[in-house]
Amino acid sequence: MLTLSTHLNTYLVIGAVLFGFGIFGLVRRPSLIGMLISVELVLSGASVNFMAFNHFLAPDPTVGQIITLFIMAIAAAEAAIALSIVLAVYRNYKSIETEDLVELKG
Amino acid sequence: MGTESIPTTVESVIPPALVQFHQLDKLRMLARANSLWPMTFGLACCAIEMLSSGCARFDLSRFGAEVFRPSPRQSDVMIVAGTINKKMMPAVKILYDQMPEPKWVIAMGNCAISGGPFVYPGQYNVVEGADTFLPVDVYIPGCPPRPEALIEGLLELEEKITGNRRWPRVKPETMVKG
Amino acid sequence: MNPSLFSPEGLAGVIFLILICVTMIGAIIATCTTRLIRSVSGLAVCFVGVAGLYYFLNSPFVAMMELLIYVGAVCVTIAFAIMLAEPDEAKQARKITGLSGGLAAICGGFFAYALAYAAVNGKWMTPAVKRVNDGSLKEIGLSLLTRYSMVFELVSIVLLIAIVGALVLAQSGRDKA
């Protein structure tokens, strides 16, 4: 048990579980911000995978780190844009719940 | 940490703690007595004297009591400085409720003691004394009391809390003009 | 090789376990609570765990950045957005029906299982070549300046566009109010 940290699989499983939680939240969450939170989980699941591969497999250990850094940057940008969109949606429809937004179409 | 509400008849006894033994209680009381944080709660003229007593000349901070906290949650003693009227009374009650134990009340000024100069038969708006609805611990008479009296009141409260007085008593003297 | 519990390695193992727990608990809080602000807190907790994992993966810099960016910035921004858009969650509760919850659980479980299965059973090659550098901060910086310099600049443009876009979007309603 105590040597778990030295196995690639541990990280991969954690990444997978985070990813799963992300998907779970994405489906379950009724509101846009909730979904955004789940997306962040998905992204971090992916980052964990990258880092794990980087650590255990990659020949150049900077690659994975840089990719993770890029993921962070992208995640931040995505969060900024997404939140602004959410706000714009909220402004216009006074709701950020997906159901309400779906109803709007009909 | 719960707040089991006790019956609304207010005694002047502080509810007990989970763990308590005598020596510790004494120590706690000593600490409390020396760190009485009043609530920023000025009502009328007396509040100015309260302010004065926090200022340079009189300096409540010498007794560790200058930390006027704006939030009732952080204060130990409510100095009712001024007239309470019927419109204010509910607010005072709420503020008192919102203070955490142990808490004390000082009625500063004649208004807080009995309605002061504003009581007359048939008056319609002044509450005749804070002690009609609050468990007042110390009364400081005067209209307004001098800041010294407020300090004296705090010392009196400390005496009430710890059971003995650490400071000398001052006998008023009059200046002789010559 | 099973280190004793009280050797540094053993303690590190314990910490690792704790970190996994933290990550998982964070993820659970982030997805399962009804209050959005709690979700954000959960997300923050989860990120703290993930940062710890990164640390174990030998890149303290990324771990710290995870804290700085995700906990310190992204979570804060999301919290502000929540403050603006959905401060009271009373409405939320009724929306989560058993059905969508079940569906979500199935979806998530499926993905997680599939990925984990693939991961565990995948035949990952051990690195054939010797590692070229130690992956330290300096190395990252150097590669950013050389190999990835284009990306480095592009990132700034992406950020600029994102920020300008976000500002435009967020401001669009400001004057109307």
Added chain:
Amino acid sequence: MEQQALLDLLYIAAFTLCGLAFGFGPLLIVYLFSPRGTRQLVNKTRIPIECGMLTIGPAWIRYGILYYLYALMFLAFDVDVLFLFPVAAAYNDFPGYRGFVEIVLFVAILSLAIVYAWNKGVFKWERKVYQQQ
């Protein structure tokens, strides 16, 4: 993990524990030694503080688009820092002016965000004008 990193971790963990102790300890003491009830007059001990009044409306309010704007800009700059740190660390070891140019470019592009926001009036806190009702 190397010994160095391992010890780093242990120190961090130990001090985190220390911090938790600093946080929990007093609360535990408070739990044990604080009075168990509150003397009340009107049973309002636990209502939120609002200057002695009952609260109007819900406590969780919609609030502060401007804070949000600032947070957005912060997000961008934080990421900016994220990249600048390694670059700065490597800067000294990197001969020639290429690094300098890259940093200048990077910073300049990001500064555009401030310039934009400045022009857009994010930093302006002017009095709002309402038409008289």
Added chain:
Amino acid sequence: MSGYFTDIITGLKSLAVGLQITNKEFLTKPITLQYPHEAVKMTPRYRGHIELIKDPETGMNKCISCGMCEKGCPSGCITVKSEKRPGVKGKVLTAYILNFTTCSLCGQCVENCKPGAIGFSNEYNLASTRREDYIFDLLRKLHPEGIPEPEVDPELLKKELEKQEAAKQAAAAKKEPAKKAPAAEGGELKAEEKS
């Protein structure tokens, strides 16, 4: 653009000036009065609660129980209780109750008092845990060791007794009830006078 920098510079300068001033104050001695250890002397005009003034000659109060102070007081905090004593000119003050808790220290009572029997005390640091402490009996306060009896003027007493006698006789003339009690009382008072 130059405004941008001059703003900064003037701003910083103003901040520095502020720091200088507080620093100077820091180095000067505090002016605090260490109250319980030292105290100011009150000015003679200080208005504490009112008190009866001891007449230095007689050692008694000067109050003639006229009730003017009571009537003039806006808050009605004075109650003068007096009774007629044989052999004493005017009424004798038996109690002077001041309910200090409603007093506004306006001075109306002092002004209204013709003989100047009351004045302001110098008590400036009252505090107590009981409200009742501030309902003073000023007479008792004036004489903490016991209220002395007013001096009886024998002549007046005689006159009074005579008057009483006369009244009695007049009354007796009308009806004829017993006439014992006044004599006994008079005897008692005389005995006291001797001692």
Added chain:
Amino acid sequence: MSSLAQSHLRETFELNIGPQHPATHGVLRIKVVMDGEYIDRAEPILGYIHRMHEKMGENRTWNQFWPNMGRLDYLSAIAYNHCYAGLVERAMEIVVPERAEYIRVITAELNRIQSHLLGFGAYIMDLGGFTPLMYAMDEREQILDLLESVTGSRLTYCYFRFGGVYNDIDDDFITGTRAFIKRFRPQIPIYHKLVTGNVILMDRLIGVGPVSAEMCRKYGATGPVLRGSGVNYDIRRNEPYSVYPELDFDIPVYKECDSMARYMVRMDEMVQSCRIIEQALDKLPEGPVMAEKVPKALKPPKGDFHFAVEAARGTFSMRTVSDGTNTSYRMRLRSPTYSNVSLFEEASRGMLLSDALAFLGSLDPVIPEMDR
């Protein structure tokens, strides 16, 4: 669609400021509707310290009403004493000895300095700086000592009487006052350096809370608020009472209409008050301090009487309806803060919350005087 139906246009919320709040100088309550950081509507709610002064005027005899005058605006109580004395003297046609008038002016101006000092300190404290308050209070204590030595009280003076003053001033007081003014004069530039010139404070005050002269007129605002809006109006000048016409002083007027202007008016008034006091001390005549033949039981003739004075916060005036008995039939007190604060609601629309509180502070309200 259900949740969309209940959409409201502005994202507002209500906030309650006061009655127990450090920024409201006592127990003013302001119900604020906020729109983000901006104020949509700020409605002052009064009455938390309503003390029935007007009703008491109908219940107490003329003499017994004195103590109330010290408790309206307890910070400039002497001016209030002055107004009441003036009112009844006007009704009864009592001529006040000149020395008494000079004493009245001296004490009133000392009181004004004291009030402005406290106002200055408390205002800066509202803005988050504690130290100036302490310095101001230190100076103020010196004034209080002086006033205590003549009036016997520190705050709620009940010093004037119909026809004069309660007691005469002595040489100690005169030398003390001169010494005080000498000490106090150089302090004001220090305050200006420490506070007024401070960039943080300027940032907070300049341009904040604009109140136009027209608005002042509509709301009846007076005192430093009006003078900070560029109107040269001071009862001491425009409707002279007591011995003010014989004294030479300036009325500070600022045209900026903002909080800074109001603040500066107060600061400058302190200097002017010093001037007045010095002149009055120089001119102080000998003589009695009480008019002769003031009846104990006052019975002013029937009719309405009005008298106005310049208190520290503006025009305080009293209107009494006398029915010829020993109490007044109706006693109306017009307090300056009441009018000054009544413009707050209109003026604060669209301000930022902290600006609004800085603005409120610049009106320098004393709540018991508003509520009466």
Added chain:
Amino acid sequence: MNELIRLLSYMIGIAAFLGLNLAYLGWVERKGAGHFQRRTGPKEVGPYGLLQPLADGLKLMSKQLIIPANADKALYMCAPILIMVPAVLLFVAIPFGEHLVPREFNFGLIMMFAFASVGGLSILIGGWGSGNKYSLIAGARAVSQNVAYEIPMLLTAINIVMITGSMDLNEIIRQQGSYFWNWNIFRLDKSVLMPVSFLVFFICSLAETNRTPFDMGECEGELVAGYHTEYGGMGFGLFMMAEYANLVIGCSLTTILFLGGWQSPIGIWPGPHWFLLKMYFLVWCFVWIRWTYPRTTFWGLLNLSWKYLIPFSLVNLLLTALFIKVF
């Protein structure tokens, strides 16, 4: 095993140091306030009021903790603890002396910032969890301010990293060498704006610790007691303690980055005493500033950061980059 003993002794040492600081900085502040304001300050409780902090601490600990009815209980209780953790944790990296340092991290500098940013979130959580409007607003303000000032701080730190090429705090100090002209603040050869940079960093640390004139978090004049309005007793006490701990950390960091840490200004006897001296001098400046200035407005504060500090630090960054290449 040796390592373990070292760790434990450092833990105890830091805990003691911290405890003393938390208690007596409050005392220093109140006493200082007193003297700045022509009064004496705490005096009667123990000699010179030295027992005052003990009394306060004991009192706070025996004070009831009321959880407001519509607070989010979990968040409400978490916040004070959460804010305490980074405050204590960060002491792990502070080099008090060349060899008196709990642990030399080679990413020490960034670690400071990373953990400190957690504190901001906990303020927000505390403010939100209280279920009180004032707390919420003040929390939002405090965090907004924290994040606004984190940027110039980070940029300045990057500057230092660029100069020293290291993020190890002890290494940064070592590179500054003894004699005060070697300190980063006076290293004009690296960038002429270095003193300005120091000023920027100093102002930022004022703001990061929510001190006057930037005490938006508890702006009494507006929002009752700010984000800890609903916290009484020890909850409030923890916030206060965290503030002081952050104060020490902020000053330490400034000392390390700009004032040469434990290096001696005159070239002799380098050691922890110099560090403490410089650090407490800065702390004293904080106190001094607090009792001199009024509070800024909220937007003034944000704008100060975005309009002045950030542009300055960006320019400084570029200048340093240039200077390093040129010289």
Added chain:
Amino acid sequence: MDRAKIKRELENLAAAGLPAEPVQEKAPVEVQAEGEAGGKEKAKKAEEAPRKNGLIETEYAKRGAHLDVQINPDQVVRAAEILDGEGMTLEMVTGVDWIKDGQLEVIYDYSHAGGQLFRVVVRARVDRNKPDIPTVCHIYGGANWHERETWEMLGINFAGHPQLEHFLLPEDADFYPLRKDFKP
């Protein structure tokens, strides 16, 4: 500000408001120097009965006002307009309960917040049982609070006032404390 004009217009206003029935021959408006000059008995008698509409030029030194005009309740808005046009300030609004006459009186105190000293008192009497009077809030914003207070204290109903709610008294107060028949 034009004193003469104000006087003229207010005079006219008061005249217009005089009840039509007791038409006096030539001088419907009594303009008189007030006080003892008018003969004591007459003045006394006049003071016994409720005062009639009209304008009195009062002596400032004795009364503290220059003009004292009584008009009909429905004319107060017009009066306010006139005075507003001349740049006067509404200093206060007061009520008096004349219980013997069964009337409530509303007093408006105008002054001039500028160089010149000029004080005008405008009064109007309303029936005690139906105390309605139009508001002047829309002309003088400051009247808002004064009127509200007068309503609260005396129960004078200012028609058209935007917010006649309790102000100084607790929200549940149901008495008018300044009325003479008020018993707590």
